[in-house]
Amino acid sequence: MTSGRLAYGMQLPIQSQSTLYAEPWEADAGPGDLAEIARAADRGGFDYIACCDHVAIPRRLAGAMSTTWYDPVATLAFLAGVTERVRLLSHVAVVGLRHPLLSAKQYATLDHLSGGRLVLGVGAGHVAEEFEALGADFERRGALLDESIDALRAALGPDEFPVHKGVSFAFEGLGQRPRPAQARVPVWVGGSSAPAVRRAALKGDGWLPQGDPRDRLPEKIATLTRLRAEAGIEAPFTVGALTEPLYVSTPTWDVGRRTLSGQPEALAESLRAYAAMGVHQIQVRFRSRGPAELIDQTAAFAADVAPHLN
Structure with missing residues (x-):
């Protein structure tokens, strides 16, 4: 496992608008808002910004998932051009939908153009109709x-x-050129099922859980550690976690009962519990009523919470 500081990244708003997490304002937001939020994360020392992957949503799921899912390669390439440092994570690319040479061409180009900032997050997928439409099993x-x-x-x-x-x-x-700028593009494997955890342990450079509550993480991290030890794998490995929704400071509106809110030191103390479990990077999501408030929350986290994480 890797060691050191507890890094923090964020799944971007706007680019995916499932009703599970999208804020009402995102429906009317556009590329300019997305770029400004990415720049705020870049300024704020966020380790990565992330983009999801769905090709097409069937009618039976459209009510819950919506049909707004930006293409991850196009979106991350656009954001690479307006940022300087922050890494670019596909969380997660359903790579089984496409031939690997096609995915490699796209992601190698993204890594090349961004100066080596790609983290390739991959997952199995869950929408049967997407696979059927694209000829995948x-x-x-x-x-x-x-x-x-x-x-x-x-x-x-x-x-x-x-x-x-x-x-x-x-x-x-x-042959394919351009080659990635990185000698080894990190592959983080998403999913919280037993096969996904095993896949992450044996094939990945990192693990991206999918919504596990805090109390379930230690057991799965122990499983990751055991599987890698049994396989004799000693390479660095990044364990991730999705935090609860956050709001820095005391909110004046209903941010939801699951949201962690309060003063920066208290939020940092709560988030440090992830590091104590063996987590190396946390993915944060802020409650907000508009892009300006989200940018303010991003800046407040970076300035006031992040210094207390380590």
Whole structure:
């Protein structure tokens, strides 16, 4: 496992608008708002900004999920051009929907253009109709993800002519440039099921849980540690966590009963509990009534909470 400071990143608003988390103002927001929020995260020392991945939402799910899901490569490339330091995370790319050479071309170009800021977050996916429409096997999505990770490791590695020979994908003698700027693009595996945790432990450089409450994290982190030790894997590994919704200071409006709010030192003390569990990076989300308030919350967290995290 990696050690050191507790890093913090954020899933961007606007680019995905599921009713589970989107604020009402996001429906009318646009690229300018998204760029300003990304710049605020960049100024505030956030480790990464993240973008989701869905190709098309079926009618049966549109009411809950909405159909607003920006393309992660296009969005992160746009934001790379208006930021300088912050890393660019796909959280998560459903890589089994696409041929690995296509994904490698897109993400290698993004890493090249951004100067090596990509973190490739991957997941199995959960929308059957997406797989059917794109000709991918939903029932084999776990196996597709396993092989896609191996194929992407090859295709995003140093070799201009990568080689992969698998069950679903095979390629050799096909060159791709530009190559990624990073010698090794970090792959963080998303998901909280037992297969996802095992996949993260054995194939990933990090783990992105999906909504696990605090009390369930220590057991899963212990499982990650055990699986990697049993496999003899000693490489650095980044354990992530999604925090509760946050509001820095005392709110004057109803931010919801699950939201952590209050003075910066108290918020930092609560968040330090994640580090005590073995978490290395937390993904934060702020309650807000508009883009200006979200930018203010981002700045307040960076200035007043983050210095107390470590």
